[in-house]
Amino acid sequence: SVAEQFATNACDVLAAELGRSPRFAGRRFEFVRLALRGYKQPQQLMTVNYLLSLGAEFDILVNLDGFNEVALPNAENAPDGVAPSFPRKWHARIARLRNPGFARLLGYATYLKLRQQERARVFAGRPLRYSPAMTLAWKILDESSGRDIIAVQTELDELAQGEAAYGATGPPHDFSTTEELDRHCVDVWSRSSQLLSEVCEANEIAYYHFLQPNQYVEGSKPMSAAERAVALNVGNPYREPAMRCYPLLIDEGAALRRKGVRFHDLTRAFADHPETLYVDDCCHFSRTGDEILARRIAEVIRSDATASPAAERD
16 A cells, blocks of 8 residues: 555645756656555566566556555464455455455445545644644554454454465465564565566566555654654554564565565665654554655666666657
């Protein structure tokens, strides 16, 4: 969803920043958004291969990921016995096909989450974010919404419990420790990026892989009390996987660079930005945050002397 939101909010900034390079000056950029909410590797790899098999052509591929790959398997798939590499909550998606009431609950859960995110964006903006009373009001409303979401999610999980068939869980994985699960998730992420890089090279596509920022990376962003109230939640199920796994992602990203992948760590992209950027306690940030990332991504692409395919085609 971070990449999907970025593609919605910041492509105009990305185009303007890329246009500053003589390599891209005067070019018209056509952006194709492949990201979808909840995607995680190997879904990006599979999507690109699928589209290439249909005849799609790309000059540059930007992959902004990392959080979903470690947070979702830990918090959603593994606890229900679903293969970590399967799409998020796969067993629930299978249950939806057999139980008409499941779709209704799933839609309601999605509505509650979207309303919670929108409320956070409103309260994080001026002038509400400067008011302690408004911050308290948001906190009360957010906690109430959180309880409603948990209740609906519990009901969804109960409906999905009966779906233990192989088609719902995938191949069994026996992780004796949390560390083994973390390592598996990071390895799938790294291997998928390496394969994406090779596929892109074979098709004359310049591939850039960026590790997305996240508020649970220690010291990655200065935060006011108001932003901490919005962005940090010790009860968020994604918090601990992110805290444990981001150091592994950073190290593995460095290994990808040594293998020739254009990998760049953006976890400290907000290190010099004390203004409020995060809009929820998961991973999402405001349009300003997307625009900051767009400038950083454009800077990387502009400075890469090998990023020529887009400039050499009409």
